[in-house]
Amino acid sequence: MNSGDTAWVLMSTALVLLMTIPGLAFFYGGLVRRKNVLSILMQCFIILCVISLQWILFGYSLAFGPDFHGLIGNLSWAGLKGVGFLPNADYAATIPHIVFMIFQMMFAVITPALIIGAYAERVKFPAFLLFTILWATFVYDPLAHWVWGTGGWLKNMGALDFAGGIVVHVSSGISALVLAIMLGKRIGYNHRPIRPHNLPFTVLGAALLWFGWFGFNAGSALAANGIAANAFLTTNTAAAAAGLTWAIIEWWQNETPTILGTVTGAVAGLATVTAASGFINPMNAIFVGIAAAALCYTFVAIVKTKLGYDDSLDAFGVHGVGGALGTIFLGLFCEKAINAAGNNGFLFGNPKQLFIQCLAVVVSSVFAAVMTWLIFKIVDALIGMRVDEKNEIVGLDLTEQSEAAYTVIE
Amino acid sequence: MKLIIAIIQPHKLESVKREMEAVDVNLMTVTNVLGQGRQKGVTEIYRGAKEAGGLLNKVRLDIAVNEDFVEPTISAITRGAHTGSVGDGKIFVVELTECIRISNAERGSKAIG
Numbered sequence: 040m041n042s043g044d045t046a047w048v049l050m051s052t053a054l055v056l057l058m059t060i061p062g063l064a065f066f067y068g069g070l071v072r073r074k075n076v077l078s079i080l081m082q083c084f085i086i087l088c089v090i091s092l093q094w095i096l097f098g099y100s101l102a103f104g105p106d107f108h109g110l111i112g113n114l115s116w117a118g119l120k121g122v123g124f125l126p127n128a129d130y131a132a133t134i135p136h137i138v139f140m141i142f143q144m145m146f147a148v149i150t151p152a153l154i155i156g157a158y159a160e161r162v163k164f165p166a167f168l169l170f171t172i173l174w175a176t177f178v179y180d181p182l183a184h185w186v187w188g189t190g191g192w193l194k195n196m197g198a199l200d201f202a203g204g205i206v207v208h209v210s211s212g213i214s215a216l217v218l219a220i221m222l223g224k225r226i227g228y229n230h231r232p233i234r235p236h237n238l239p240f241t242v243l244g245a246a247l248l249w250f251g252w253f254g255f256n257a258g259s260a261l262a263a264n265g266i267a268a269n270a271f272l273t274t275n276t277a278a279a280a281a282g283l284t285w286a287i288i289e290w291w292q293n294e295t296p297t298i299l300g301t302v303t304g305a306v307a308g309l310a311t312v313t314a315a316s317g318f319i320n321p322m323n324a325i326f327v328g329i330a331a332a333a334l335c336y337t338f339v340a341i342v343k344t345k346l347g348y349d350d351s352l353d354a355f356g357v358h359g360v361g362g363a364l365g366t367i368f369l370g371l372f373c374e375k376a377i378n379a380a381g382n383n384g385f386l387f388g389n390p391k392q393l394f395i396q397c398l399a400v401v402v403s404s405v406f407a408a409v410m411t412w413l414i415f416k417i418v419d420a421l422i423g424m425r426v427d428e429k430n431e432i433v434g435l436d437l438t439e440q441s442e443a444a445y446t447v448i449e
Numbered sequence: 450m451k452l453i454i455a456i457i458q459p460h461k462l463e464s465v466k467r468e469m470e471a472v473d474v475n476l477m478t479v480t481n482v483l484g485q486g487r488q489k490g491v492t493e494i495y496r497g498a499k500e501a502g503g504l505l506n507k508v509r510l511d512i513a514v515n516e517d518f519v520e521p522t523i524s525a526i527t528r529g530a531h532t533g534s535v536g537d538g539k540i541f542v543v544e545l546t547e548c549i550r551i552s553n554a555e556r557g558s559k560a561i562g
Contacts, residue, residue, distance in 0.1 A: 232498040293494050303496060340497025353496065 040126060041133040047263035048131070048138050054254025055145035059152050060084055062251050066244025066306070067156055070352045073236040074434025075160045076444045082167060086152045089168070090175055094144040095119055101180035103130065103143065106190025111181045129189040131261040142258060143183075150179050150207045156354030157215030158222050158424075160233075161431050164439045166422040173414045174214065178407055182210050186399070197392070198399035199373060199381055201270065202259035204314020204366040205403050212359015213404045214411040215350060221415050222424055224349035226431055233351075238299055245302035249278055252309045256316040266378050270316040273324035274309065277316075280328025281308025281335075288336050300336075303357060307335035310361035311368070318373035318381040327368050335360050363400045370396030450545040450561060451519050455510040456484060457530040457538040462508050465529030469512075472521040476562070478511040488536035507538065513545055515558050 064083035068076045090098070097117045104112030116122055119140065127136040151171045158167070185193040186200050193205075200206060225233065235241060256274040260267035285304025286296035311331035312324055319327070339356035350356055370393030373384040383389040418424055425431075430438035437443060457465055462479070469477070483504035490503045514522050523540055530537055550560040 232493075232495055232500045234493065234500065234503075235495060289494075289497075292497070293499070295494070297494060299495055300497075336497070344498070 040135070041262070044131075044133045044262040044264075045135065045138055047267065048134050048142050048258055048261055051254035051258025052138075052142045052145055054251045054258065055142070055149065056087070056251075058248050058251035058255060059087055059145070059149045062244050062247035063149065063152055063155075064244065065240045066248060066302075067159065067241075067352050069237040069240030069242075069244060070235045071159050072233060072434070073445055074436055076236060076240075076436065077440055077442055078164070078435035079155060079159060081164075081440060082155050083152050085168065086155075086171055087148050089172060090148045090151065091144060093172060093175055094147050095140075098147055098175060098180050099140050099143065101176065102147070102183035103140075103188050106184070106188060109185070109190055109192030109195060111184050112188055133262055139261065142261075146203055146207060146255075147175060147179055147183070150203075150211050151175050153207070153211035153354055153358050154215045154218065156352030156358075157219040157350050159351040160435065161222060161225050161351075161425055162435075163423060163426050164435075166418050166424045169422060170414060170418045170424070173418070174411065177414065178210060178214065178410045179206070182206050182403055182406065185403070193399050193402070196398075197382065197395050199318060199369055199392070199396065200314045200366065200399070201317035201369075201381075202256045202313045204311075204362045204369065205399055208310045208313060208358045208362025209366065209400055209403050210407045212355045212357075212362055213407045215354035216348070216359060217408050217411040218415060219348050219350040219355065221412070224347075225351065226428065228349045235299065242298055242302050245306055248306055249309060252278070252313075256313060260317055266317050269321065269377055272321040273312055273316045273319055273327075276321050276324035277308040277312030277328035277331065278305045279308070280325045281305055281311070281332040282328075284329045284332035285336055288332065292340075303339070303353070304332040304336070307331045307357045307361045310358045311335075311365035314362065314366040315369035315372060318369055318378050318384075320372070320374065320377060323372040327365060327372070330368065331361050331364060334364055363404070366396050366400050367393070370394070450548060450558060451514055451516065452543050452545045453510075453512045453514060453519070453522055453526075454541040454543070455512070455526045455530070455538065456482070456507050456540075457510065457526070458532075458536065459506050459508045461530040461532075461537075465510070465526055468525035468529035469522065472518075472525045474512065474514060474518055474522050474525065476512070480509045480511075482507050482509045486536065486539070488534075505536075513548055513561050515561055 064080045068079040100114050100116035101112050104116040107113050122136050122140050124135045126132050131139045183206050185191040186206050257267040257271040282301045282305035286301045289300045290296045308328040308331045312327050335357050338360045339353045371385045373381050374387045375383050382392050385393040484507045493500045493503045548560045549556050
């Protein structure tokens with residue numbers, strides 16, 4: 040046991056919480072129209088409430104509990120049975136097991152919250168709630184087990200994912216794409232762009248995401264050591280390179296850079312470097328950031344319009360695309376000189392790692408897509424996923440929550 | 450009595466007010482409004498999605514005046530808001546049938562100034 044490590048992981052846990060609320064809540068909240076901002080804040084907030092309980096009741100056991108055929112944890116740690124103050128050497132030898140558990144809880148919370156970006160402004164609240172619980176249980180928990188759980192089959196195959204490129208970003212991003220397509224476009228989406236109602240909120244949210252991401256990535260070292268510092272630096276470097284690159288692309292394409300583009304680029308860089316952050320050299324994080332901005336910009340500004348799906352807040356275009364790109368880049372750039380627990384990548388004489396990373400992205404994408412399709416069908420049959428036309432036009436704040444964010448007259 | 454409604458560029462509000470004070474017209478109601486004319490709107494870009502022709506910010510003045518002040522007010526607004534390009538705005542003059550000062554129930558021309 041090491042008190043420095045324990046203190047850092049506890050602190051990182053709080054930083055990751057900050058990413059969901061208020062970080063993501065305000066990042067997304069500013070992007071929607073004023074009639075829907077409270078629905079976004081509510082969805083982010085209630086996910087924290089619901090998944091915090093799901094995690095200690097049975098979610099943690101499904102994800103990290105004793106292995107069942109490499110596919111899922113069994114329920115013997117349900118209710119945190121046996122998860123106490125002593126370390127679990129399989130996961131983190133120098134901190135109490137319960138600290139590892141609560142750090143992972145915040146990852147389980149933010150992942151379904153990222154998906155909100157796909158169905159923003161048109162989902163029924165009860166349907167959202169049921170979808171989230173089912174998705175956390177049948178998509179997130181098994182995927183976390185495959186990649187991170189002791190005995191998980193992707194982990195055993197050698198797939199690397201330092202802080203959740205696959206588990207968090209690919210899973211939520213792909214699910215977001217499937218949802219956006221199944222749910223259909225928002226009313227009026229084809230006629231004109233839907234303008235963000237409060238970009239300062241979005242900038243504030245993005246800044247809090249960047250800040251919290253230090254806990255997400257550097258905390259994933261599960262120790263206060265050089266690997267944590269390396270992850271901290273790769274995280275900052277990729278975000279910086281991606282934010283700058285996105286601004287330059289806009290300058291070139293549209294004659295002006297925008298703050299929305301700059302913060303979107305930074306978040307894309309953060310999502311992209313996540314998988315690789317603890318395994319790569321900080322100088323290579325510059326390439327990760329530049330590639331993240333270029334590819335995510337292509338998806339958000341070009342591919343989305345061409346294919347015509349309404350990924351309202353670009354959950355897929357930023358997190359799905361970035362997460363997949365970063366997981367594959369990890370297979371190129373990872374080196375044992377940085378992290379002995381990792382492996383060498385394609386550029387360091389081990390092409391097989393690149394293949395494993397690509398396979399992991401494909402397998403987890405297919406799994407997330409199929410399960411999301413299935414859960415959507417079930418929830419749609421039981422409750423109906425989408426609000427009716429009148430409520431969508433009036434706005435979800437009034438129709439789903441009976442409250443308004445802004446008064447016109449006192 | 451006439452009601453003069455002027456739609457002007459927001460950055461011309463101060464110079465219009467100065468010109469109106471110079472001809473002793475001091476009472477007006479000012480509101481922020483959105484609009485577009487021949488100038489068309491501005492183009493806004495959100496994550497690469499362009500919205501051409503978004504409505505522009507304009508300022509609307511509502512000024513009630515007696516007949517003697519109609520032409521001086523119109524020329525004061527014109528002097529203050531003119532740049533010579535499209536987008537400078539418009540002035541509408543409409544008949545005003547009644548005016549009542551709430552504080553002392555004065556009516557008509559007496560109530561306007």
